[in-house]
Amino acid sequence: MAHLLDNIFWHSLSESQSQFAIGEGKARRYALGFSPILGFAEPWNPDFDALRPYCQSNEQFYCGDWSGAISTAWQQHWRIDKEASMYRMVWQGELPLEDTLFSYQPLTTQDAEQALALAQLTNPGPFGLRTIELGLYLGCFEAGRLIAMAGERSFAHPYREISGVCTHPDFQGRGLAGRLMRQIIRHQLQAQEIPFLHVMSHNKLAHELYLKMGFVDYCETPVRVITRL
Structure with a gap:
């Protein structure tokens, strides 16, 4: 029997996060403004024809x-812009301690533009103006400026993804993103959920860091960046 994590984006878009998705049949995508991610019931035979009406030209x-x-x-109708691979990692560590000496706060829709700007600067993965609505996002601010964040993206119960992990280049080296994570x-653990994340296979430093934190590799899987013509 296939595991949820074998096709996590489809299960997220068609089940637990269907309110954020558009599409039909065996194809879904996050609605415009959220993270530009696709999901297919049969990823080995994706039904792009069903999805095409829900995608804009040059998206x-x-x-x-x-x-x-x-x-x-x-x-x-489509073009492949990039092909790569990524690790899908699942948490197997202990419950992290509460960090009472760390100043952070939940992000709200009022912070969305700052969050998008930080993501565009640091490129932690697909991110949209409304991505922070997909789950809990935490951020560190300095003089009203968002300098680091981490949050939640895909969710197929009980697996909830950690994503958008990034720090402004001027503030790196302080461990801010790791503490937010x-x-x-x-x-997530207190909510009886299982954390998971994705990291690009070529990002050896981040992969090693996540292993040390308590994540383990579930699989290495392909990822393509494509454009609707």
């Missing part, structure tokens, strides 16, 4: 768990 998406040859017919993990 770019991330499509995980899909690889292999593409047809000439597909290339009439631990508070997110603590929140």
Whole structure:
């Protein structure tokens, strides 16, 4: 029997987070403004025809768990911009301690523009203006300026993704993002959820850091960045 984590984006978009999704049949995407991620019931045979009416021309998406040859017919409507692989990692560590000496606060829709600007600067993965509405996001501020954040993206009960982990270059080296991650993990475990995350395979330093934190590799899976023509 297939595991939820084998096709986590489909299960998120078609089940636990269906209120944030659009699409039909065996194809879904997050609605415009959220993270530009696709999900297919059969990622080995994705139904792009069903999804095409829900995608704008020149809109770019991330499509995980899909690889292999593409047809000439597909290339009439879509383009592959990048192919890579990523690790899907699951938490197996202990409950992190509450960090009472750490100043952070939940992000709200009033912080959305700052969160998007920080994500665009640091590129932690697909991020949209409304991504912070997908779950709990925590941030560190200095003089009203968002300098670090971490939060939650995909969710297929009981697995909830940690994503958007980033720090402004001027404030790196302080461990801010890692401390925010631990508070997110603590929140998820107390809610009887299982944290998971994605990290690009070429990002060896981040992969090693997550292993030391308490995550383990579930799988290494392909990811493609594509554009609707």
